[in-house]
Amino acid sequence: QVQLKQWGAGLLKPSETLSLTCGIYGESFTGFFWGWVRQSPGKGLEWIGEVNHSGVTNYNPSLESRLTISGDISQNQFSLRLTSVTAADTATYYCVRGFGNSNPASNGDYWGQGTLVNVSP
Amino acid sequence: EIVLTQSPGTLSLSPGESVTLSCKASQSVDTTYLAWYQQKRGQAPRLLIYGASSRATGIPDRFTGSGSGTDFTLTINRVEPEDFAVYYCQQYGSSPPWTFGQGTKVEIK
Numbered sequence: 603q604v605q606l607k608q609w610g611a612g613l614l615k616p617s618e619t620l621s622l623t624c625g626i627y628g629e630s631f632t633g634f635f636w637g638w639v640r641q642s643p644g645k646g647l648e649w650i651g652e653v654n655h656s657g658v659t660n661y662n663p664s665l666e667s668r669l670t671i672s673g674d675i676s677q678n679q680f681s682l683r684l685t686s687v688t689a690a691d692t693a694t695y696y697c698v699r700g701f702g703n704s705n706p707a708s709n710g711d712y713w714g715q716g717t718l719v720n721v722s723p
Numbered sequence: 724e725i726v727l728t729q730s731p732g733t734l735s736l737s738p739g740e741s742v743t744l745s746c747k748a749s750q751s752v753d754t755t756y757l758a759w760y761q762q763k764r765g766q767a768p769r770l771l772i773y774g775a776s777s778r779a780t781g782i783p784d785r786f787t788g789s790g791s792g793t794d795f796t797l798t799i800n801r802v803e804p805e806d807f808a809v810y811y812c813q814q815y816g817s818s819p820p821w822t823f824g825q826g827t828k829v830e831i832k
Contacts, residue, residue, distance in 0.1 A: 647811055
């Protein structure tokens with residue numbers, strides 16, 4: 603059974619850096635894209651970006667200048683780093699098996715439990 | 724960027740009724756890269772349909788996806804109480820960003 607478990611700080615001040623990590627259990631990091639999606643309170647879903655084991659990344663252009671997504675094969679996990687956060691970055695952040703995989707059935711099929719990140723002075 | 728527009732915003736129906744949700748894309752989407760998700764309050768989204776019409780593992784056959792080009796639909800036959808949720812379509816073809824529709828809420832009448 604595949605599980606994604608995520609962790610990281612949930613309360614930030616404006617201009618700080620958001621950092622989240624997602625551990626992959628029951629599946630290998632290698633061979634797939636893994637990424638992040640966020641959801642502002644009461645709103646819809648926004649794709650953030652993804653990374654694969656070769657370090658290839660796909661980023662949302664609207665966030666790219668502040669965004670780094672990286673993977674750690676040895677720890678079987680991947681991470682999100684978003685700099686210079688503002689209140690507009692307040693959202694629940696989900697890790698997910700990404701959307702760049704060759705098998706469509708392997709895209710978006712596993713999700714983490716979500717982490718609410720609140721950006722407040 | 725491909726914009727996905729879902730309609731209607733909210734649907735109110737009774738258990739046992741059938742419903743069709745619409746997802747229209749601002750430009751053509753390869754059916755391989757069109758998915759539908761279900762999200763219940765306080766939970767992560769759950770993959771229902773991939774490749775526009777293939778059900779994900781464990782998804783009951785009352786959920787049917789169809790469509791091509793710019794017009795896609797999700798039909799739920801004989802809605803069960805556990806089906807009341809928000810449904811999102813998503814595309815991840817061509818080039819990033821991958822985008823989601825704004826969602827359709829299916830609520831109990």
